[in-house]
Amino acid sequence: MNPEYSWLLAAIPAAMFFVIAFAGRYLPRGGDYLGVAATGASFVLFFALLPDFLDVFDAEAHVLAVAGSIEWSTIGDFELRMGVFVDPVTVVMFAVVTTVALMVNIFSIGYMKGEPRYYWFFAVLQLFVASMLMLVMADNLLLLYISWELVGVCSFLLIGFYWEKRSATEAAKKAFITTRVGDVGLLIGILVFWKETNTFNIQEIIHMAEGGQISETYLFVGSICMFLGAMGKSAQVPFHVWLPDAMEGPTPVSALIHAATMVVAGVYLTARMLPVFAVADHMLLIITIVGLTTALLTSAIAFAQTDIKKVLAYSTVGKLGLMFVALGSGSVTAAMFLLMTHAFVKALLFLGSGSVILGTHHNQEMDKLGGIWKKMPITGTTFFVATLALAGLPPLAMFWSEDELFAAAKDEWGLWALALAMLAVFATGIFMVRLFIRTFTGQPRDPHVYEHTRETPAVMTGPLVFLCVLSVLSGLVVFHGVGTALGFPGGISEFVFQHEPHRYEIDWALAIPSVLVALAGVAIGAFVYWGNDLRRSTALANAQPRAYDLIRNKFYFDEAYQYVIDRGVLGFSYLTSWFDRYVVNDTGVNGSAEVTGYAGSVLKLFQTGRLPNYAMAIAVGVIGLALAGLWLRG
Amino acid sequence: MVPLENYLVLSAILFSLGVYGVLARRNAVLILMSVELMLNAVSLNFVAFAAYLDPDKITGAIFAIFVITVAAAEVGLALAIVIRLFRNRATSNVDEAATMKW
Amino acid sequence: MATEVLWWIFASAIVAVSVGVVTARTVIHSAIFLILSLCGVGAMYIFLTVEFLALVQFLIYGGAVTVLILLALMLTRGGGTVTEKLNGPQAPFAAAAGVALLLILTTVAIDTAWPGDTDDLPDMITVTPISEGLFMDFGAPFVIASVVLLVALVGAIILARQEDD
Numbered sequence: 001m002n003p004e005y006s007w008l009l010a011a012i013p014a015a016m017f018f019v020i021a022f023a024g025r026y027l028p029r030g031g032d033y034l035g036v037a038a039t040g041a042s043f044v045l046f047f048a049l050l051p052d053f054l055d056v057f058d059a060e061a062h063v064l065a066v067a068g069s070i071e072w073s074t075i076g077d078f079e080l081r082m083g084v085f086v087d088p089v090t091v092v093m094f095a096v097v098t099t100v101a102l103m104v105n106i107f108s109i110g111y112m113k114g115e116p117r118y119y120w121f122f123a124v125l126q127l128f129v130a131s132m133l134m135l136v137m138a139d140n141l142l143l144l145y146i147s148w149e150l151v152g153v154c155s156f157l158l159i160g161f162y163w164e165k166r167s168a169t170e171a172a173k174k175a176f177i178t179t180r181v182g183d184v185g186l187l188i189g190i191l192v193f194w195k196e197t198n199t200f201n202i203q204e205i206i207h208m209a210e211g212g213q214i215s216e217t218y219l220f221v222g223s224i225c226m227f228l229g230a231m232g233k234s235a236q237v238p239f240h241v242w243l244p245d246a247m248e249g250p251t252p253v254s255a256l257i258h259a260a261t262m263v264v265a266g267v268y269l270t271a272r273m274l275p276v277f278a279v280a281d282h283m284l285l286i287i288t289i290v291g292l293t294t295a296l297l298t299s300a301i302a303f304a305q306t307d308i309k310k311v312l313a314y315s316t317v318g319k320l321g322l323m324f325v326a327l328g329s330g331s332v333t334a335a336m337f338l339l340m341t342h343a344f345v346k347a348l349l350f351l352g353s354g355s356v357i358l359g360t361h362h363n364q365e366m367d368k369l370g371g372i373w374k375k376m377p378i379t380g381t382t383f384f385v386a387t388l389a390l391a392g393l394p395p396l397a398m399f400w401s402e403d404e405l406f407a408a409a410k411d412e413w414g415l416w417a418l419a420l421a422m423l424a425v426f427a428t429g430i431f432m433v434r435l436f437i438r439t440f441t442g443q444p445r446d447p448h449v450y451e452h453t454r455e456t457p458a459v460m461t462g463p464l465v466f467l468c469v470l471s472v473l474s475g476l477v478v479f480h481g482v483g484t485a486l487g488f489p490g491g492i493s494e495f496v497f498q499h500e501p502h503r504y505e506i507d508w509a510l511a512i513p514s515v516l517v518a519l520a521g522v523a524i525g526a527f528v529y530w531g532n533d534l535r536r537s538t539a540l541a542n543a544q545p546r547a548y549d550l551i552r553n554k555f556y557f558d559e560a561y562q563y564v565i566d567r568g569v570l571g572f573s574y575l576t577s578w579f580d581r582y583v584v585n586d587t588g589v590n591g592s593a594e595v596t597g598y599a600g601s602v603l604k605l606f607q608t609g610r611l612p613n614y615a616m617a618i619a620v621g622v623i624g625l626a627l628a629g630l631w632l633r634g
Numbered sequence: 635m636v637p638l639e640n641y642l643v644l645s646a647i648l649f650s651l652g653v654y655g656v657l658a659r660r661n662a663v664l665i666l667m668s669v670e671l672m673l674n675a676v677s678l679n680f681v682a683f684a685a686y687l688d689p690d691k692i693t694g695a696i697f698a699i700f701v702i703t704v705a706a707a708e709v710g711l712a713l714a715i716v717i718r719l720f721r722n723r724a725t726s727n728v729d730e731a732a733t734m735k736w
Numbered sequence: 737m738a739t740e741v742l743w744w745i746f747a748s749a750i751v752a753v754s755v756g757v758v759t760a761r762t763v764i765h766s767a768i769f770l771i772l773s774l775c776g777v778g779a780m781y782i783f784l785t786v787e788f789l790a791l792v793q794f795l796i797y798g799g800a801v802t803v804l805i806l807l808a809l810m811l812t813r814g815g816g817t818v819t820e821k822l823n824g825p826q827a828p829f830a831a832a833a834g835v836a837l838l839l840i841l842t843t844v845a846i847d848t849a850w851p852g853d854t855d856d857l858p859d860m861i862t863v864t865p866i867s868e869g870l871f872m873d874f875g876a877p878f879v880i881a882s883v884v885l886l887v888a889l890v891g892a893i894i895l896a897r898q899e900d901d
Contacts, residue, residue, distance in 0.1 A: 611728040612824050616657050619833045626840045636743045636783065639846055644747050644780070646841035648754055648773075650834040655758035657830030658823050663808055667757055667770045670801065674777045685784040687850060691861050692869045695789045698781075699870065702796050703881045707888035709801050713808040714895035720812040729824055 006049055006137060007084050009094065013038045013101075014130035017123050024119030032112075035122035036105045039129055043098040053091055054487055069139060078198070085139030085203065088496040089271055092336045093136035093264075096343040099470070100260035101129040103463035107351050108252040110460035111358055121161060121250065128154035132261040136268055140200040141190045148186065148233070148265060152179055155262045159249040171248035178242040182232015186269075189226030192218055193276075202272060209276040216281065223280040226273060227287065234266025234320045237294040241557050243317055247309040251354030254309060258316045259347035264339055267323045271332050274498060278330060288328030288413060292420045295321030297555060299427035303434070304552035308353045308364045311435045315390065316346055318424055322405060325421055331408030332498045337478065338405055340492075341397035344474050345389045348467035352383040355456045355464065356439065360449050366438040368449050370532050373440040375453040378461040380440045382468040387436040389471045391429035392518035394511075397475035399518065404478070404493065406510050422517045429521020434529050434537075442532020478504045641682035648675035660727045662716045670705065677701045743783055750776035761822065763809055771802045788863040 016038035024031040069083020105125060112121055131154055135147035153176075160172030190200070196214045197205050208214055214222075230236075235243035243263065247254055257263060270277065270287065277283040295318045302314035319342045326334035357364050359376050373380035389396035402425060409417040444450035455461070476482045480503050483491040494501040528536045541548040553559070608614075648671055655668025677698040684694020720726045753776065756769035778793035870878055 609732045611731065612657060612660070612826055616826055616829060616833070619653055619657055619830075619837070623833060623836050623840065626837075630840065630844070636740055638850060640743070640747070641780070641784070642845035643842055644750065646838055646845060647751055648777075649841065650838035651751075651754045651758050653837055654830050654834030657833060658758065658827040660824040661763060661822055663805060663812065664763060664766055664822060667766055667805065670770065670797070671754060671757060671773065674774060674797070678777055678780055681781060681784050681786055681789065685786065685861070690865075690869070692865045695786045695861065695866050696869050696874055698786075698789055699792060699866075700874075700877065700881055702792060703885060706796060706801060707885050709804055710892040711888050711895070713804055714892035716808055717811055717896045726812045 004084070005045075006086055006094075009042045009045055009049075009098070010130045010133035010137070012041050012045070012130075013126040013133070017127040017130060020119055020123035020126060024123055027119070030119030030122060032105075032109050032118070032122050035126055036102070036109070038126050039098065039101045039105045042129070042133065043102045046094050046098045050091070051487060053086060054489075080142070080200070081140070082143045083139045084137045086137055089268070089332065089336055090136050092340055092492075092496055093268055094133070096264070096340050097129065097132050097136070097260045100256065100343055100347045101125075103347060103351065103467055104252045104256045104260075107255075107354065107460050107463045108250075110457050111252050111354050112250060115250070117161070121158070124154055124157045125253075125256070128158065128256065128261050132265065135265055139202060141193065141202060141205070142200045144202075144269070145187065145190060148229070148269075149183065151262055151265055152176060152183065152233075155179075155246070155253075155257055158253040158257075159246045161249055161253065165248065168248040171242075171245040175242040175246050178239050179232040182229045182239055185225040185227075185232070186229025189222045189224075189229065192222035192225060196222070206273075206275045209279050212279075214279075219276070219280045220283070223273075223277050223283050224286075227270065227277065227283070227290075230266035230269045231290060232266070233269070234263045234324070235294075235317050236266070236290050236321065236324060237297055238557065240294060240298060240317045241554075241561065244310050244313040244554075247307070247313055251309065251350060251357055254313070255347045255350035255354070258313070258350060259343040263316065263320055264323075264343065267320060267327070267335060267339055270324065270327050271335055274327055274330070274332055284328045284330060284412070286328075287324050288409075288417060291321040291324030291326075291328055292417065292424075293321070294318065295325065295424035296420065296427075299424050299431070300551045301554045302427075302431045304548065306366045308356065308366060308369075308435065308439060309350070311431060312346070312349050312353060315428060315432065316342075318428060319346070319390075322402070322421060322424060325417065326405045326408055329405075329408040329412035329417070330498065331404065331412075333493045333496050334401065334404035334408045336496045337492050338398070338401040341389075341401045341471075341474050344467055344470040345386050345398055348382060348386040348464060348471050349390065351460070351464055351467065352379055352386060355379040355460050356383075358460070359456050360453045363446075363449050366435070368446040369439045369444075370442045371440070371444040371450065372453050375450070376440075376455045378455060378464060382461075382464040383440065384436060385468050386471055387432045388522070391432050391522050392425050392514070393522065394515055394518075395472075395475065397471050397473070399514070400475035400478045403506075403511060403514055404504075406514055407507060410510065422514070425514075426517045426521040429518055430525040430528070433522050433525030437526070437529040437532055480504065638682060638686045641678060645675040645679040645682070648672070648678070660729055662719065662726045662728050663713075665728065666709065666712050666716070670709070673701055673705050739783070746776060746779050746783070750780070763822070766822075767802065767805055767809065770805070771798055774798050774802070786861050786866075788861075788866055 016034055020027075020031045020034055024034075027034070069081045072080045072082045074080065105122070108121065108125065112118055115121065128151065131147050131150035135144055135151060138144040138147055156172050156176040159175050160169050162168040163172075193205050193214070194200055196218045197208050199205060209219060232239045243258075246257060249257070277287065298314045298317040298321065302311050302318070305311045305314060319338070323335045323338050323342070326338055353364065356369070356372070356376065356379060359379065360369065360372065363369060373384075385396070389398050392399050392402050394400075406418055406421060409421050477486070477488075478491045478493065480490045480494065483489070483494065488495050490501070491504045493504050528540070550556075652668045652670075652672030652675060655671060656665050659665050659668060680694040680697040680701070682694070684691055684697075688694060716726050719731060723731060725731070750773055753769045753772040757766050757773055760766040760769055774797040775794060778790045778798065781787070781790035781793060
């Protein structure tokens with residue numbers, strides 16, 4: 001297969017979107033098999049193309065393939081081209097997106113069974129996947145922006161899938177509007193770079209930025225604006241508020257959004273533009289600080305959540321923060337590695353929680369669950385593995401990627417960044433163990449729910465097992481031997497890199513503290529909640545009531561936004577509505593009408609309709625003309 | 635001899651009287667009569683100018699003949715209109731035919 | 737000298753009867769004054785030596801047009817009612833307009849320096865040059881005028897026709 005066919009990866013699901021959207025309702029089972037076939041085809045096609053990608057890999061140029069581009073439109077001297085650009089970062093994204101999308105598609109057949117608008121769910125799912133695949137292979141910012149918005153629209157449609165529920169439509173709106181704030185920044189950033197370089201091509205922009213052809217101010221402003229877009233999409237503080245609310249969507253969608261298609265777009269964009277950001281002043285420090293703030297704040301919030309999916313949502317935001325820390329430390333390797341392992345683990349966790357929700361007949365509150373491991377052995381076991389993986393225990397996947405991150409953070413920023421990142425990992429261990437214990441172990445809190453709990457069908461547990469294997473093993477690609485065995489030039493750090501490839505070696509001075517921190521988190525979590533007993537945690541909450549209030553109310557972010565919107569936006573709206581009502585409407589529209597009407601009511605008096613008056617007017621006119629003639633004659 | 639100005643002033647007087655009649659009268663037939671007065675004043679003017687100033691001498695007479703022709707046509711039409719008005723509204727006063735009023 | 741005296745007598749008479757046309761209290765009186773005024777103008781044509789035109793004036797105006805007017809008065813019963821007010825409410829303004837026009841026209845007539853001899857009266861203008869002019873030099877307007885008359889005739893008939901409904 002020629003690597004230039006990579007555009008087919010996105011084209012197949014996109015075509016299937018139209019097929020299912022228009023014909024799905026007439027097909028048996030809503031055409032769900034078409035969705036699976038489309039993502040499956042992309043999945044297979046990717047692995048068919050992979051050897052060819054690797055063949056054309058040129059270590060010097062750090063480019064896999066520029067698979068051509070076509071002319072889109074020509075405006076004067078300006079020629080707009082769009083095309084496909086594939087490099088190791090894109091390859092990693094391809095792998096993550098196609099794998100997770102396929103698993104989610106299969107899982108959805110079981111999860112969405114009997115739901116209304118079944119076919120529509122699968123149609124939008126295909127468009128979602130296609131948009132994300134197009135996003136990661138776009139060679140210019142304009143195509144990237146289009147895909148970016150398509151991803152946003154799809155997430156809007158899927159979060160608001162149950163639009164009969166008011167909370168779902170609210171959540172969809174919140175997600176769309178919050179990310180929109182960032183998207184405006186992205187658009188401004190794109191235009192700033194276009195103004196400076198006269199091109200949308202990403203590689204050309206990077207080349208010019210590194211060559212110092214973009215003035216410092218424009219470089220900084222453009223980078224900041226673009227990073228705002230990434231923050232919005234990746235739910236970084238202060239844009240993180242939409243992601244937990246996005247749990248209103250069907251659970252497979254949450255898995256897709258969190259693992260593969262939505263939130264990682266911001267990480268991808270930052271990774272893609274990192275050479276530009278690295279040249280801008282202080283940009284890397286800003287990215288690191290945003291990432292660390294997000295990781296710590298959301299980890300704290302996750303302690304007090306009782307909804308399974310919300311805990312997972314906050315953990316996602318935290319991990320995305322860590323990815324930004326990796327990027328801020330200049331390590332594309334760590335960020336993409338973390339992104340990949342996190343995608344598998346988080347997809348597993350969300351699909352697992354979906355399995356729990358379906359198995360317990362739509363119950364996702366920890367307070368009503370407990371002790372269902374026995375009833376749902378496969379779900380419980382895979383969830384247990386994923387919990388430990390997310391907590392960062394070796395040799396599970398995320399340990400290795402976090403190890404890369406710690407090394408990069410320490411090298412770039414020193415001990416303070418390392419310590420804060422470790423703190424976030426430590427917190428993750430505690431609340432993930434809390435989640436697992438309270439959901440799966442101990443005594444059932446609600447016997448009624450417990451009685452009706454049953455294991456889900458194979459179409460759902462299958463993807464869980466597959467992802468569980470990936471969650472355990474995918475971290476091992478860091479080793480040189482594993483990478484070469486798979487056909488890569490080496491481990492992931494020798495494949496995905498920005499400046500120099502390096503072979504991974506275990507740094508015991510870093511690995512031991514890392515293991516200890518993760519273990520400590522898990523151990524403390526296990527100690528506090530052992531046996532699904534809430535006495536210790538309640539005592540903890542009572543000891544620090546203020547801190548507990550703060551994290552339970554999510555640091556009052558939503559309330560602050562609401563206050564600003566009420567006072568600022570509504571106040572401004574009131575002003576504009578006043579302007580519209582009294583100046584535009586009353587003065588402008590009605591005013592001109594009234595002036596005309598009044599003039600008419602006065603002028604109509606001249607039209608008496610009586611013949612003698614008209615004759616008189618003629619006579620007066622004649623006399624006037626005659627006088628004028630006399631006066632002119634002198 | 636009678637100078638040209640005498641004729642001009644006489645025609646001006648006739649014309650002004652006609653204008654007054656058109657503007658002051660209510661009855662359509664009376665207005666028509668005043669119009670005839672004005673037309674005659676104009677004709678007199680033409681003929682007087684031709685007689686005194688035109689080398690051909692006859693142009694004014696021919697104009698007068700055309701004026702008389704048109705006046706005859708006009709009187710015929712106008713009286714038909716008056717009769718129609720009277721039949722429809724039982725009046726020949728123009729200020730009572732005020733349906734064009736706002 | 738005798739001609740001048742005669743002219744002044746005729747001119748005064750024309751003005752007098754014309755004033756009568758626009759001020760008479762009944763429509764019939766107005767119509768009779770109009771006949772006199774039109775005939776006076778015809779006399780003026782004789783003073784101007786265009787005797788053919790005077791003849792036309794007497795025949796068409798003095799005869800046909802006034803008969804037509806009297807016929808219309810009869811049909812509209814306008815002649816019998818003395819009590820009806822003949823002047824409209826804007827009569828004073830009409831008088832003002834008339835006076836203004838008179839002043840303007842008189843001023844222009846007297847002040848203008850007319851080219852040529854304004855005191856010289858021509859010889860008799862016979863019917864021959866008039867007919868030559870009318871049928872040769874002004875042939876086209878003559879034909880058009882006949883069409884105008886025809887159209888006016890048809891229009892008058894249509895307008896005044898008694899409808900069967």
